[in-house]
Amino acid sequence: MKKNIIMLMIICLVFSLVGCGKNTPTDESTITIAAAASLKNCVDDVLIPMFTEKYPDIQVKATYDSSGKLQTQIEQGADIDVFMSASMKQMNELAEKGFMIHDSIVELLENKIVLIVPVNNTKEIREFKDILKADQIAIGDPASVPAGQYAKEALTNLNLWGQVIEKASLGTNVTEVLNWVAEGSADAGIVYSTDAASTKKVKVVAEAPEGSVSKVIYPVGIVKTSKDEASAKKFLDFLQTEEVKKVFESYGFVAK
Amino acid sequence: MQMSPIIISMKTASAAIAFTFLLGIFVARWVVNIKSEKAKMVLDGILTLPLVLPPTVVGFLLLIIFGVNRPIGKFLLEFLGVKIVFSWPATVIAAVVISFPLMYRSARGAFEQIDPDLVMAAKTLGMSERKIFWRITMPLALPGVAGGGILAFARGLGEFGATAMIAGNIAHETRTLPLAIYTEVAAGNMEAASYYVIIVMSISFLVVALTNYFSLKERKYLK
Amino acid sequence: MGLLVEIKKKLKGFSLDVSFSIDGEYLGILGPSGSGKSMTLKCIAGVETPDEGRIVLNGKVLFDSEKKINLIPQERNIGYLFQNYALFPHMTVEENIGLGLKLPKIEKKRKVKEMIESFRLQGLESKYPNQLSGGQQQRVALARCIVYKPDILMLDEPFSALDSHLKDQLQMEILALLKLYEGEVLVVSHNRDEIYKFCKKLVVLDQGKSILFGETKDIFRQPRLHSAARIVGCKNISRCEIISAYSVRAVDWGLILNTEHPVPDRTKYLGIQAHDFHLLKTSPDAGIARQNNVIKCQIEKIVEGELEYNIYFRNKEFADANGNSVLLYKVRKELWDNRQNKGDVYLRIPEKSILLLE
Known part of the structure; x- marks a missing residue:
């Protein structure tokens, strides 16, 4: 019995070591992308396969987290070539501190702040000011969720915030907000258009009116410590091609 | 710091324990009297499940039941005009389901440790089943039942996962203490969170002290 | 008036099959632990349900599987x-006694007070059971049963929970207290002495079956069955072979014994109570010994009791001795100490003391 357990442990150990072996470098070049979590589906499912098909000799690895955390990681010297942020704030801070190659930074995408309702909702919510018809409203907590900050900004500018907060259920992340609306628990919610595009259970009824909210820009840039700037540049250029723009749009982004 | 999460939590936990207490005792008595050992085991497993499942799983299951797009939730909404999700009753439902196993198990344990001869003796003395329950079973099971009730109350008070899923996080309505703490921490307001934390800890401590009081208190007839 | 019990019930490991009837006398149910005594009482009380049969008490049908009465x-x-x-x-003692009474408050109080006096429980009225001695607890329990005027009183191992040095006194007390009660009494016990003292009639239970039913004295004197003889406390039992109408061979003891009555054909065992041996004063002739049920004893061990010696011995003239060959002789100390023949011991088995068993 004891012997079996020891054997099992050895086998497990061997397997875990096998995993390490895969990392051996080849002739190909490898670039690492750090991308905001909201880009994960799009980058993982479509963009990386598309890119490697085009450039078979360049391997792409990707890591996803909140933009703020990725910023910290880059500051601490993480081995990252391309940074795709969900907000100008982090990109600008990194650029100021000299972590980015300045002229590589492009405003790649725009995400919209949208009002969503459950697909079969009967509350007749058609534009932002109709939001008060909802019994319960789902928004991100402005104190901790960026989408919530934008929602608050838009609603404040539309003079709705005071009434909305009375019946708002505050989510601690934007996915929670989305699911509340998708399940019909809340009659309306405010999320990014990319989130809205990720499920068929919600319907976008309106974008935040022009001027009511600051633009949500997704910039992209090459990290100064990149060891393969040429490949990183190829990836950046690839991101700005027409066919990739179409992919972004299918995920709810507006390509710049 | 706002008072509303404290008030909501106390209201929710009190309402929940009222249901849990009666339901727990009732179900425990029912299970204890089941003859088939197999049926007992299966039933016991199901009834204990909410205790061992992650609260998010319980929340998920509750959403499947009460979500407005689900049969029962839809029925309630369309025919009775009642929307359970994202309302205060949802916090109570979550707390009841999560805290039920604690109550049920304590009550069951308390009933099972009563000498069956006592109940038989009571029967031969002509006492009705109801009288036996109130005069013999309940008084003898009381310490265990009360302890279970207190634990269930504390668990209901602390319920977070399932509540967030079916009751949301609406200030003055469904934002209970645990939700308030989570919201404040997520926003980085450690100070506001710490006030709530102190309150929860005080209540919990009081509850544990009460439990010990009940379980350790020497009953006068045992002296 | 009386109690009739004929019940069957399948249980884990054995099945209960009990039948007896009594008519006013105290009945004892004797059997080893696990023989179904308590289950029988529980079936009569109705807290357990037999699979089939009938229970009738004073003409009232309590249970009848055919008529679906339960x-x-x-x-x-x-x-x-x-x-x-x-x-x-x-x-408290008071509450325990009064709990089952369905009477107006004042009457109930009077009744309880009466019981407390009859059962000598004065001063203990507001004590809790675990503040009482075993004997006091028993009196409370008995008072609680009797105050309720039951048609039958069933006592389950009434003395097994008591210290042995108190037993005798308490048994006498209980006997006296039971006089307060006019009705059937049923006593269950694994203790022969208790049953013998308490009960006129006896049911012997073995592995769930009531194997004998009759007068207590008769059954103790002539248990008729091998298992019953064991249960009523016959220590010396041997397999036997019938030799003639009036003589048998005790196979395990290597003896040929004469009997008082003709030996029934079904006889397979014979027994002799440990008190029934007769100590001979002098050594008999070998030939006479063989004809007169006399054993030449090889003493194995003597265990001293309070009043008696337990003497374990074998037949000295029996070569094929086995584990069953050791017999027990219980003898009063002065009789043994003052025996004249200090050499070989000879014991005679009186013909009338031989128990012929199936």
């Missing part, structure tokens, strides 16, 4: 003294 315990009016007394631990 009264609940509350309707049976049976007093049940549990082995551990089953006093309600959270109630």
